[in-house]
Amino acid sequence: MRMRQLLKILILIGGIFSLGYIGSGCTSGPRPGPPRPPDVIARYKMVAAGEDLTCALAPAGSVYCWGENAHGEFGDGTNHPSLDGNNVSGISNAIEVAAGSKYACAVLSNGTVSCWGGCNVPTAQDPCPGGLLVPFHSLTPVSITGISDATHIAANKISKFDTCVITSSGTVKCWGTGISPTPADVLGIATATAVTVGDGHFCALLRDDTVLCWGDNASGQLGNGTTTPSSTPQAVPGIRATAIAAGGHYTCAVLFDGTMKCWGDALDGALGNGTVHTAATPDPVAVLGLSGAIAVAAGYSHTCAVLADHTMRCWGSNYYGQLGNGITNKNPAAVPEKVSGIASAFTVTAGFNHTCARLIDGTFKCWGHNRNGELANGTTTDSSIPVP
Numbered sequence: 296m297r298m299r300q301l302l303k304i305l306i307l308i309g310g311i312f313s314l315g316y317i318g319s320g321c322t323s324g325p326r327p328g329p330p331r332p333p334d335v336i337a338r339y340k341m342v343a344a345g346e347d348l349t350c351a352l353a354p355a356g357s358v359y360c361w362g363e364n365a366h367g368e369f370g371d372g373t374n375h376p377s378l379d380g381n382n383v384s385g386i387s388n389a390i391e392v393a394a395g396s397k398y399a400c401a402v403l404s405n406g407t408v409s410c411w412g413g414c415n416v417p418t419a420q421d422p423c424p425g426g427l428l429v430p431f432h433s434l435t436p437v438s439i440t441g442i443s444d445a446t447h448i449a450a451n452k453i454s455k456f457d458t459c460v461i462t463s464s465g466t467v468k469c470w471g472t473g474i475s476p477t478p479a480d481v482l483g484i485a486t487a488t489a490v491t492v493g494d495g496h497f498c499a500l501l502r503d504d505t506v507l508c509w510g511d512n513a514s515g516q517l518g519n520g521t522t523t524p525s526s527t528p529q530a531v532p533g534i535r536a537t538a539i540a541a542g543g544h545y546t547c548a549v550l551f552d553g554t555m556k557c558w559g560d561a562l563d564g565a566l567g568n569g570t571v572h573t574a575a576t577p578d579p580v581a582v583l584g585l586s587g588a589i590a591v592a593a594g595y596s597h598t599c600a601v602l603a604d605h606t607m608r609c610w611g612s613n614y615y616g617q618l619g620n621g622i623t624n625k626n627p628a629a630v631p632e633k634v635s636g637i638a639s640a641f642t643v644t645a646g647f648n649h650t651c652a653r654l655i656d657g658t659f660k661c662w663g664h665n666r667n668g669e670l671a672n673g674t675t676t677d678s679s680i681p682v683p
Contacts, residue, residue, distance in 0.1 A: 340353065343450075345362075347362050347666065356387050360383060360399060372384055374414060378668045386409065396454055399412055401436070410436065446463050449490045453494035453595055455472040457497070467490055488500050491540050507531070518577065520577050536548035540593040549588045557576075559577075563597070582631060589603050594646055597648075598645070599634070601642065606637060607634035616679030617663030650662055660681035661681065
């Protein structure tokens with residue numbers, strides 16, 4: 296759906312769905328400058344950052360995506376790039392969205408899950424040749440077989456098509472490259488409240504506030520004191536968490552006192568403990584100088600947290616400005632640094648090399664890598680500060 300079409304619809308139904316508008320001075324004439332995605336005028340229930348992709352969920356249940364679209368990540372039947380926010384086809388009752396690496400998924404209000412993308416160089420003769428070990432490779436949403444009671448979803452934004460959901464009963468089902476082509480139950484989990492997917496490892500937060508992790512463990516990303524992989528969930532000793540996030544080869548948790556601990560690969564300072572070199576850290580370490588954390592997100596090797604005062608701190612890799620501190624260089628930050636201009640953050644999401652924050656008023660801002668327009672500001676220029 297193009298910008299002007301969306302604007303007309305929002306004007307007609309904005310009062311019903313309370314989407315609202317940012318700023319003032321809306322006119323019926325053409326907007327100056329490059330095309331702008333719908334986040335400029337609409338408020339959203341959530342935003343999700345993927346590899347080079349960003350998707351947002353509107354209050355009415357529709358989903359919009361922008362950024363990379365070479366593999367059908369927009370879900371609108373095309374694989375053409377666009378700086379406009381594109382309406383995912385046939386999705387009108389979503390309750391959550393997750394953006395991954397070359398694909399995205401949504402949980403619908405009836406508990407089913409639809410995914411799109413993953414197309415391996417589509418052609419006119421063969422719109423989506425596939426060849427991937429996933430139950431979808433489509434330019435439009437495809438319903439995932441075997442899921443009817445999903446309440447939460449997490450996607451792999453790094454390199455694979457691994458996806459997990461939490462069911463209404465608290466179990467976890469996962470599928471994707473190297474796991475299972477169809478959703479399979481994760482053994483030993485019956486009370487999950489959150490799940491997160493890294494690059495080959497997975498973690499779940501349980502109702503009793505403990506954390507279980509499984510999968511690859513060469514860097515200690517399972518947090519159990521070893522570097523031995525495990526196909527079954529392993530408890531992370533001593534962790535009582537309120538939120539979790541898996542990065543490339545590491546994991547972080549927000550603790551009850553508002554401090555944070557991370558474990559796994561210390562590449563580029565992603566653990567926030569003052570270490571910037573690649574090193575296996577199989578035991579949780581404290582993020583230095585951080586307190587009051589309420590939410591966390593992890594990219595490939597950068598981490599961001601929302602604090603109780605609604606400001607933000609980020610640390611780790613900053614090559615594309617993904618820390619949002621006004622600096623873009625090869626020097627990572629091994630301890631948390633304040634994100635410029637953010638004073639009303641509500642939640643945070645991190646892609647491979649970009650970050651987005653949903654603000655209290657339902658709008659959002661993004662920063663970092665923007666080669667494909669994933670920052671949603673109508674350009675393809677990286678930004679070291681939040682935009683638009």
